[in-house]
Structure formats: C-alpha cells, structure tokens
Amino acid sequence: MNKPMPGQALDDLETPVLLLDxxxxxxxxxxxxxxxxxxxxxxxxxxxxxxxxxxxxxxxxxxxxxxxxxxxxxxxxxxxxxxxxxxxxxxxxxxxxxxxxxxxxxxxxxxxxxxxxxxxxxxxxxxxxxxxxxxxxxxxxxxxxxxxxxxxxxxxxxxxxxxxxxxxxxxxxxxxxxxxxxxxxxxxxxxxxxxxxxxxxxxxxxxxxxxxxxxxxxxxxxxxxxxxxxxxxxxxxxxxxxxxxxxxxxxKCHVEALTPALTVLTSVTSRAADRVVVDAGFKTLSSSHQPPEVLGRDDLRLRGLSAEHGVFNIVEGQAGPALGEQIELLVGYSDSTTFLHNYFVAVRKGRVEKIWDISARGLLR
Amino acid sequence: MNKPMPGQALDDLETPVLLLDxxxxxxxxxxxxxxxxxxxxxxxxxxxxxxxxxxxxxxxxxxxxxxxxxxxxxxxxxxxxxxxxxxxxxxxxxxxxxxxxxxxxxxxxxxxxxxxxxxxxxxxxxxxxxxxxxxxxxxxxxxxxxxxxxxxxxxxxxxxxxxxxxxxxxxxxxxxxxxxxxxxxxxxxxxxxxxxxxxxxxxxxxxxxxxxxxxxxxxxxxxxxxxxxxxxxxxxxxxxxxxxxxxxxxxKCHVEALTPALTVLTSVTSRAADRVVVDAGFKTLSSSHQPPEVLGRDDLRLRGLSAEHGVFNIVEGQAGPALGEQIELLVGYSDSTTFLHNYFVAVRKGRVEKIWDISARGLLR
Known part of the structure; x- marks a missing residue:
C-alpha cells in the first residue's frame, strides 16, 4: 500500500488514514x-x-x-x-x-x-x-x-x-x-x-x-x-x-474557540443488519480518554474498538452505511491517537496537499 | 539516544525499553x-x-x-x-x-x-x-x-x-x-x-x-x-x-501453561514521600485492557498512566524505590503494547542478545 499522493481526493484514499484539515x-x-x-x-x-x-x-x-x-x-x-x-x-x-x-x-x-x-x-x-x-x-x-x-x-x-x-x-x-x-x-x-x-x-x-x-x-x-x-x-x-x-x-474541557481538525478516514469493511465494522481499531484510533465521534452522520453509535476493528451499531430505523462506504471519525483525544500513525495526510478542501511524517513516534527515551 | 547493543546488561540500558526474555x-x-x-x-x-x-x-x-x-x-x-x-x-x-x-x-x-x-x-x-x-x-x-x-x-x-x-x-x-x-x-x-x-x-x-x-x-x-x-x-x-x-x-483468560516473557524496563524519574513516577506512560505501555504489574516487588500500586508518566503509589510503611532505580513492568496486554515500540530488546539471562525491529508497526491499511 503506497502513501497517499498530493492531489488525491479523499474518496480515492485507501483507509484507514489520519487526516489533518x-x-x-x-x-x-x-x-x-x-x-x-x-x-x-x-x-x-x-x-x-x-x-x-x-x-x-x-x-x-x-x-x-x-x-x-x-x-x-x-x-x-x-x-x-x-x-x-x-x-x-x-x-x-x-x-x-x-x-x-x-x-x-x-x-x-x-x-x-x-x-x-x-x-x-x-x-x-x-x-x-x-x-x-x-x-x-x-x-x-x-x-x-x-x-x-x-x-x-x-x-x-x-x-x-x-x-x-x-x-x-x-x-x-x-x-x-x-x-x-x-x-x-x-x-x-x-x-x-x-x-x-x-x-x-x-x-x-x-x-x-x-x-x-x-x-x-x-x-x-x-x-x-x-x-x-x-x-x-x-x-x-x-x-x-x-x-x-x-x-x-x-x-470534557469545554474549549470552544478552536475547530476540530483531526480525523481518521475509515471504510466499512463488514456490515450486518444492525451494525457495521470499520477498518480502524485501537491501533489506529484511541478511545481510552474519549471515544471518537462519527462526523456528519447520526446513524451510528460506537460499540467499541478491538485491535483492528471499529464496531458501530446502526441506530434503529436507519439504513446505515453500505459496505465500502467511507466513514470519517473525529479523533477523541489527539495525544493518544497521532502517535499511532506514520504520517499526517494534510488535506485542504477535500484534497491531499501534503504528507507530514510523524517521525518522532516511538522516541520514548 | 542510541539503540541498545548486544552484550549490554539491563542495568546499563537507557529506559524505557521493551524487553523480551x-x-x-x-x-x-x-x-x-x-x-x-x-x-x-x-x-x-x-x-x-x-x-x-x-x-x-x-x-x-x-x-x-x-x-x-x-x-x-x-x-x-x-x-x-x-x-x-x-x-x-x-x-x-x-x-x-x-x-x-x-x-x-x-x-x-x-x-x-x-x-x-x-x-x-x-x-x-x-x-x-x-x-x-x-x-x-x-x-x-x-x-x-x-x-x-x-x-x-x-x-x-x-x-x-x-x-x-x-x-x-x-x-x-x-x-x-x-x-x-x-x-x-x-x-x-x-x-x-x-x-x-x-x-x-x-x-x-x-x-x-x-x-x-x-x-x-x-x-x-x-x-x-x-x-x-x-x-x-x-x-x-x-x-x-x-x-x-x-x-x-x-x-482474565486463566492461561496457565505459558510464561510471561514481555516486560517494559523503566526508571524512577520522580519521587515523593508517597509515590514514584516512572518514565513509561500510555505511549509506552497500555493499561486499557489490563494494567501492567510490577515485577519482583510488592511495594508499588499503579495509580495511572498519563502520556509519558507512569504513577505508582508506595504501599504504606514501605520505603519504595529510589530516584533512578529501574522498575520492570510485566506487560498487561501484549497486543496493545508491542506496537507502541520500534523494537524488541531480546534478552537472555539479563543480557541483551538481539534487537528485533517491530517494523510492521503503523501498517494500518
């Protein structure tokens, strides 16, 4: 799987990937x-x-x-x-x-x-x-x-x-x-x-x-x-x-003056009548300090993250997303999520502009 | 900070580091x-x-x-x-x-x-x-x-x-x-x-x-x-x-036939009368599925992990470890800890034998 390329649209990205608007x-x-x-x-x-x-x-x-x-x-x-x-x-x-x-x-x-x-x-x-x-x-x-x-x-x-x-x-x-x-x-x-x-x-x-x-x-x-x-x-x-x-x-902290800029773009890789699974688990996205939120849709409720599976229940009466559909998740706590990734995919108006390596990840000493 | 070298004793390692016995x-x-x-x-x-x-x-x-x-x-x-x-x-x-x-x-x-x-x-x-x-x-x-x-x-x-x-x-x-x-x-x-x-x-x-x-x-x-x-x-x-x-x-799973082999070696970087802080937080060691345990000593109780601080209360009446002392922590859940590190330091009888890169970490797609 190659890195995303500048100029790509979000639809064309292979997921999961850490997006910075x-x-x-x-x-x-x-x-x-x-x-x-x-x-x-x-x-x-x-x-x-x-x-x-x-x-x-x-x-x-x-x-x-x-x-x-x-x-x-x-x-x-x-x-x-x-x-x-x-x-x-x-x-x-x-x-x-x-x-x-x-x-x-x-x-x-x-x-x-x-x-x-x-x-x-x-x-x-x-x-x-x-x-x-x-x-x-x-x-x-x-x-x-x-x-x-x-x-x-x-x-x-x-x-x-x-x-x-x-x-x-x-x-x-x-x-x-x-x-x-x-x-x-x-x-x-x-x-x-x-x-x-x-x-x-x-x-x-x-x-x-x-x-x-x-x-x-x-x-x-x-x-x-x-x-x-x-x-x-x-x-x-x-x-x-x-x-x-x-x-x-x-x-939790009631900060109002700033705008959420960090998301994880995922895809639905499995779905049943009552739930979907996306390709981001706790190795991609932390929920331990604050769970992620689904951006721009209200038909999904987080059930939980295992290592590589993110499980969302579909709200009763709603159709839910289709297999393969992209779901963008607002990061719950950036400090416990960014360091899981090799790079930020920096996007502007829905297109990749730059890739910034998270090159100090793993420098623990 | 250079990588550990084969032949080094644990005492000589800069912490924190992921050890595999x-x-x-x-x-x-x-x-x-x-x-x-x-x-x-x-x-x-x-x-x-x-x-x-x-x-x-x-x-x-x-x-x-x-x-x-x-x-x-x-x-x-x-x-x-x-x-x-x-x-x-x-x-x-x-x-x-x-x-x-x-x-x-x-x-x-x-x-x-x-x-x-x-x-x-x-x-x-x-x-x-x-x-x-x-x-x-x-x-x-x-x-x-x-x-x-x-x-x-x-x-x-x-x-x-x-x-x-x-x-x-x-x-x-x-x-x-x-x-x-x-x-x-x-x-x-x-x-x-x-x-x-x-x-x-x-x-x-x-x-x-x-x-x-x-x-x-x-x-x-x-x-x-x-x-x-x-x-x-x-x-x-x-x-x-x-x-x-x-x-x-x-x-949690009552597995008895296997032997704990994975630890994180840490050092006490701060201490007060009632607590110590080690240099491993949740970016080094997960406690989300199961908290880590202190190996070989019973004077410390985990209070919690922040990003880069692991806080342990000293059991009442005990002296607790000194500043700079090494504390070895048994990993709570390996699947949520190994991928935080760049490499395993493979040790035998207390000496570094090999370094194995965790080179597939961050391959999320």
Whole structure:
C-alpha cells in the first residue's frame, strides 16, 4: 500500500488514514499564537501531540518561541531538524542522558525540568565535561500530585542548589495544572486553575525575594489555556493539542474557540443488519480518554474498538452505511491517537496537499 | 539516544525499553507449536501481536504453517520479508486492495477472509486481471457479533459464489471465539467455546454436503487455545499472543501453561514521600485492557498512566524505590503494547542478545 499522493481526493484514499484539515489546523495555530501574544505570553507548544518536525516549524513560523518535548530522544530529533529552543518538560535522571542533554546545547537551547536535588550535581558535571551550561527550570507540584518538588522550602533549596552550579543556568519554574482541565462550571474551573497557578506565582516571589532571577514561568495545557493565559506571572504556555482540537477538549474541557481538525478516514469493511465494522481499531484510533465521534452522520453509535476493528451499531430505523462506504471519525483525544500513525495526510478542501511524517513516534527515551 | 547493543546488561540500558526474555519466549513458542501439533492442528500464529518479520520466522522455524495478519499492508510487509503463507484474517473491500492482494499471490499464498457476497466478483476480477487465483476462506460469525457472515443459507450462498469464480480458490472457513475468552469457571468456558466452534463444524458439514471441499477451518485466540485445539473439525489455530504471554491471559483468560516473557524496563524519574513516577506512560505501555504489574516487588500500586508518566503509589510503611532505580513492568496486554515500540530488546539471562525491529508497526491499511 503506497502513501497517499498530493492531489488525491479523499474518496480515492485507501483507509484507514489520519487526516489533518489544513484550513482548520492553520486557524487553530493562528488562534493559539494570537491568544498567547495578545495576553503577553510566549507560546511553546508541546510537541508530544504531533511528534512531527514539520508541524513544529509551522508553529515556530506562526510565532511560537520554541517547543516543549516530553522525552530527551524527541528533543534530540527536533534539534536535528532545526528547532532552536526546547523545554524538556519531563525529568531525566541517568548520567547517559545528562551527557546527551549537554551535547545538545551546542546546537540548540534545551531546557531541563528538574524536581529532585539529587540530579543537580551529576547534571552539572555532565555540562562541565561538555563545556556547556544546561538551562534548567524547576518543576513544582501545583496540585496534580504527579511530579514536581513541593513549593516552599524544598523548592528554595533545589533552586539555590541549581543556581550554585556553574554547569547549570537557572531559568525559572514550570508547573502543570492538569488536575483542573475537566473542572466545571467555569467559575469552579477558574478558581481551581488560579489556585494552582497562584502556587507558581508565590514560588516566583519566594525565589526572587531570595535573590534568584526568574526568566521563565511555564504552565498551561490546551484544556485550560484560555484561563491560564490570563494569569499574571505565567510567562509561557505549553498548550500543544489545541492545534488539532479534539472531542475531549470540547466535551470534557469545554474549549470552544478552536475547530476540530483531526480525523481518521475509515471504510466499512463488514456490515450486518444492525451494525457495521470499520477498518480502524485501537491501533489506529484511541478511545481510552474519549471515544471518537462519527462526523456528519447520526446513524451510528460506537460499540467499541478491538485491535483492528471499529464496531458501530446502526441506530434503529436507519439504513446505515453500505459496505465500502467511507466513514470519517473525529479523533477523541489527539495525544493518544497521532502517535499511532506514520504520517499526517494534510488535506485542504477535500484534497491531499501534503504528507507530514510523524517521525518522532516511538522516541520514548 | 542510541539503540541498545548486544552484550549490554539491563542495568546499563537507557529506559524505557521493551524487553523480551528469550528463554521464556522460546519456551512459549515451542509450547504453542507442540500443543497444536500434538492435537493434530496446524499453528498459524497471528502476527498483529508482534508485527516483526524476525519473530514470524522464529515461529515458522518452530513449525508454524504460516502466519495470520490483520491488515493487507502487514501481509505485504511479511511477504516482502519471505513469509510464504499468510491468512489475512480481516476483510478488505476496495478495488485497489483487491489488486494488491492479487499481486501478492505471485510471491506467496495470501488467503483472504470474506464475509460479504458483494466483494466476490470484484476480488475475482482483480485475480483474473493479474493472472492468479486468490485463495479465500469465508469468515463466519460464531457468536461474537463483530464480523462474519451468518451461518446457514447466507454462508452457503457466499461459499458457492466464491467457488463459482475462476479467479478465486475456495479454501474453507474461519471464525473467532473472542467472546468466550474470559468466561469462567472452566466448565462454562468450555461450554461457550464449544458452542461457538460447533457452528464452524456444522458449517463445514453443510458445505461438504453441498459438494464444497474444505481444507482450512481456522479459529482460536490465545485466551482459548487450550480448549480450541481439542475441538474436532478445527484444522488450525491463530493464537499469536501466547508467545509473549501477559497479565491479561493469566488473570482474565486463566492461561496457565505459558510464561510471561514481555516486560517494559523503566526508571524512577520522580519521587515523593508517597509515590514514584516512572518514565513509561500510555505511549509506552497500555493499561486499557489490563494494567501492567510490577515485577519482583510488592511495594508499588499503579495509580495511572498519563502520556509519558507512569504513577505508582508506595504501599504504606514501605520505603519504595529510589530516584533512578529501574522498575520492570510485566506487560498487561501484549497486543496493545508491542506496537507502541520500534523494537524488541531480546534478552537472555539479563543480557541483551538481539534487537528485533517491530517494523510492521503503523501498517494500518
């Protein structure tokens, strides 16, 4: 099965295939960039949602100050593809990775997130061995109880230790308000979000009062970017998934300003009187965080996804689609779907315009 | 981050990485092959669990009669890597795919599974255009209500239509008893399994009584292979995941004769008083069908996986692992985990022996 070709119409594509509608995607990129800019924030979109250097460069061209990466190997790949500034928003702890991170500094700014004082000395030693300084932010737990140092004295001790190391450059703070994304109604979400971000701002004050300079205060996923961008003290947002938008952001996070741009084009490969099966299962399309939705038709209800089969019941009284008919599915959660694919098929007005490799998929280390 | 190297000890590996214990894996392959052989069945293991030509060839060398594939593009890849016989245990419906399937017949036997009379004519036409005959089995719904023609008259009509086409070679039947895998206790599972497989045998009788010859009757996943292999009339089993074994087969399907061989090696990248975070989230390790289990220690309880973070609570009163410590996780469900990785790191007695690329990952069409 060959790759899709520019110029092809959707009808002519062999399925399943991951489609990105360019008009909608570009509108989302512009919206995210403008919303951050208009509110005085930098935009450093997380690339774990796309794992594609081509998309990273589009974000940069639209005003992103850099990108965020989840893994060191992803950052290496993005640096190899010319991305000049990266926040590695995850902890690394091994000497081999410290050395690799130090080497990257010759070619780009790759900022490490640290939440444990034990890594400060070996990370600094790797930097000195390599003749570089590694820029570092401290990751603070702002309420999600996942990673991050505790605010207050532990934060201060860690920040001072980083600042004291000649191999490291203390840059500031990051936190992730992931626990507030599905709070609702809006007033409750706003309260929870600002409680979390207030911890960042108080932390900033604590460090500045102790003589540390803060350049970066990073936060913000797509599920809360509209609120987080309004919060004083935050300097940049990581929100990355908004360029695709998806069902979860709409239904669980109540994001309204963005347009769903990411779909999976499937075909009906089996049908019975009461159901159809399409050629996309959980290896093509995740339903674990939010199920996909059928685009443009209301006669199908998702029964479930097995590895390579997507099963939909036909709504009673409806005819349902025919064998071979294409069904377009709105991606439930982009972050758990894009990385299943080798490439995005970028389409405009129903025709293939470009193929963008998802070439950082599988870079897990 | 470079690939692991043969000769490396586990301690020296950068994590996360997918490990396959060779002693256990080989023992599972030999067990599956022998169990089928001893019960007079062929073994045609499903390759969707490994997506690796290297592993397909090990299965063939141990007596598998061929492999099963989930997608045409997987079958193309396996044929390109020298696999001589494949059952494509899934429906294809497009003319482009019929033509590709026909072309494959010059290089290997690739058997199509058909469940709808509408595809018979165009599939046969593609075969005639290519100057080949496409071997075909009819897929029957034996109770799972997913794909498959209804037994009885619809099956007979479809089988006759295939048999009447000079471009097609009618080979027999397949069914999948996927709905019985987690039945328990054993007597209930046995009853449900044999009810399903009886439909296959009755279908065989129906067709033979109508003058059709049946060479293949294919069934059997790993979750029921011990029962299905004992059932008269079935000629071959598709059970593929058993070579890895995993937590789901043990806990939900009560498979006892195989040994867990597939793990993900992780490291603690963040720790607090009550929890640790490892560097494997849902992009590295699935928990959607069955959560992973911590190997060789009982102080950790899975809290959940986000994209790149695996969060474990430390059992009260226990110290928990240190920052940087390696944690080996038994894969919850191999079929939803292997395809997240670029390669298996095959280890024996704690040392890397080989790297096997999971090169068919992402072949979804």
């Amino acid at each position: 360019l008009d909608r995607f570009e509108s989302n990129v512009q919206h995210m960039a403008a919303y951050c800019r208009d509110n005085g924030k930098e935009w450093r979109p997380h690339s774990k949602a796309h794992k594609s250097p081509a998309i990273a460069h589009i974000e940069l061209a639209n005003g992103a100050c850099g990108i965020t990466c989840a893994k060191l190997s992803e950052a290496e790949w993005m640096v190899a593809h010319g991305v000049p500034s990266i926040l590695l928003a995850n902890q690394i702890v091994s000497p081999v990775k410290f050395a690799a991170l130090a080497r990257l500094q010759h070619r780009a700014e790759v900022i490490a997130a640290v939440d444990n004082i034990a890594v400060v000395e070996p990370m600094a030693a790797a930097a000195i061995d390599e003749g570089v300084r590694i820029p570092v932010v401290v990751e603070i737990d702002i309420g999600m109880k996942r990673v991050g140092v505790e605010p207050g004295p532990p934060l201060l001790a860690l920040s001072k230790a980083i600042s004291d190391q000649p191999g490291l450059a203390f840059k500031g703070l990051m936190g992730y308000e992931g626990h507030v994304l599905d709070c609702w109604p809006l007033q409750a979400k706003k309260k929870a979000c600002y409680q979390a971000l207030d911890i960042l701002v108080e932390s900033r004050n604590l460090l500045e009062n102790n003589g540390l300079q803060i350049e970066i205060v990073s936060a913000g996923g797509t599920g809360s970017y509209e609120l987080s961008a309004l919060h004083d003290g935050v300097t940049e947002l990581q929100a990355g998934g908004g360029v695709f938008m998806d069902v979860m952001y709409r239904r | 060779l002693d256990r894996f080989e023992s599972n392959v030999q067990h599956m092959a022998a169990y089928c052989r001893d019960n007079g069945k062929e073994w045609r293991p499903h390759s969707k669990a490994h997506k690796s030509p290297a592993i397909a060839h090990i299965e063939l060398a141990n007596g598998a009669c061929g492999i099963t594939c989930a997608k045409l593009s997987e079958a193309e890849w396996m044929v390109a890597h020298g696999v001589p016989s494949i059952l494509l245990a899934n429906q294809i419906v497009s003319p482009v795919k019929f033509a590709a399937l026909a072309r494959l017949q010059h290089r290997a036997e690739v058997i199509a599974a058909v469940d709808n009379i509408a595809v018979v004519e165009p599939m046969a036409a593609a075969a005639i255009d290519e100057g080949v005959r496409i071997p075909v089995v009819v897929e029957i719904d034996i109770g799972m209500k997913r794909v498959g023609v209804e037994p009885g008259p619809p099956l007979l009509a479809l089988s006759k239509a295939i048999s009447d086409q000079p471009g097609l070679a009618f080979k027999g039947l397949m069914g999948y008893e996927g709905h019985v895998l987690d039945c328990w206790p054993l007597q209930a599972k046995k009853k449900a399994c044999y009810q399903a497989l009886d439909i296959l045998v009755e279908s065989r009788n129906l067709l033979e009584n109508n003058g059709l010859q049946i060479e293949i009757v294919s069934a059997g996943g790993t979750g029921s292979y011990e029962l299905s292999a004992l059932h008269d009339g079935v000629t071959e089993l598709q059970a593929g995941g058993g070579v890895f074994m995993d937590v789901m087969y043990r806990r």
